[in-house]
Amino acid sequence: MSEDTAPADDGGPDMAGSPRFRLGYVPGATPGKWARTWEQRLRDVPLDLVQVEAADVAGALRAREVDAAIGRLPVDKEDFHAIALYDEVPMVVVSRDHLLAATEESEHVTAADLAEDVLWVPADDVLFTGDEPRPGKAPEAYDDGTGTLVTPAPATTAEAIAWAAAGSGAVVVPMSLARLHRRKDVVHRVLDDGPEAPVGLVWLRDGLSEQTAELVEEMVGIVRGRTANSSRGRAGDRARKQLMASDRKTPGLGATSPGRRLSKSAPSKKYRDTGQKSRIKRTRKRRGKS
Secondary structure, eight states: OEEEOSOOOSSSBOTTSOBOEEEEEOTTOOOHHHHHHHHHHOTTSOEEEEEOOGGGHHHHHHTTSOSEEEEESOOOTTTEEEEEEEEEOEEEEEETTSGGGGSOTTOEEOGGGGTTSBEEOOTTOSSOSSSOOOOSBOOOOEEOSSSOEEOOOOSSHHHHHHHHHTTSOEEEEEHHHHHHTOOTTEEEEEETTOOOEEEEEEEESSOOOHHHHHHHHHHHHHHTTOOTTTOSSHHHHHHHHHHHHHHHHSTTSOEEETTEEOOTTSOOHHHHHHHHHHHHHHHHHHTTOO
C-alpha cells in the first residue's frame, strides 16, 4: 500500500501492464482498514491511496486520476455510483478561552449556545452546502480601504480553525476534520441538530475498463463487509478454488477424484460381503450342514 498526493498515470494498469488500484480519499477519511483487507485478498494488485480534496473528487474520477474514492455525499447520480458508508456528526470548534471550553468533552452543545458567536464557514466547507440553517452570526463586512465592502471568509478549514483559536468566532466541521485539525488552543464539542456529513464509496457509472470495473467490484465487496468466500471478483474466485482444493485433499469427505463423490445411498463393499456371508450361513443351517 502506498500513499500519493499527485495524480497517477491514466488507467488501472501501471506502466508495465500490471493491474493496480488507486483509491482516493477526502481529508478526514480513514481508509486504512479497507486497504489492509485489500492487501490480504489481492496481493498481486497494489493499492495506491491518493488524498483528494472533497470538491475535487468528481474531477479526479472523471480524469481517471483515481479509480474510486471515499468521498462526501451526495454526488451526481447520473455520472456516479455511490455506496453510503457512514454519517459524521458535526462538531463545534472554539478557542480554549471560550465559555464552551468549560463544558465536559462528553457534553453536547446546541445552536443556541453559539447565538453570540460569528460562524466562520471556509471555502472548502462540506456541511453548509445548501439551505441548511447556520448557527451563530454571519461575519460583518468591512471597508477594505477602497470603499469596497468585503466579507471576511477563511479559504480553508485549517484557516477557519486558526481564526477560532484566536478567539474570533466558531467553526462547525465534521468530527473527522475536527480531529484532523486538532490543536492545543481549541476545544471541540458535538453540535446537536446540526447537519451531518455522509461519506461513501464513489465511482464512475460509465467508461471504466473491464479490469478496472472488476477491481472496483472488489473494493465494493470490501467496504460492504463481504468475506473473501462471498466476494464476486478475483478474490472470491481464488478463495473458492482454495476451498475446493482443500475439500479434495481432506480425508473423510467422500471425494475420490475431482468432480466425483460416492453416493450416500450406495452400500460399501464390506457391507455387501457381510450380507452375502450371512445368507450362506442361514442356508447351511436349514440344510443341516452347520
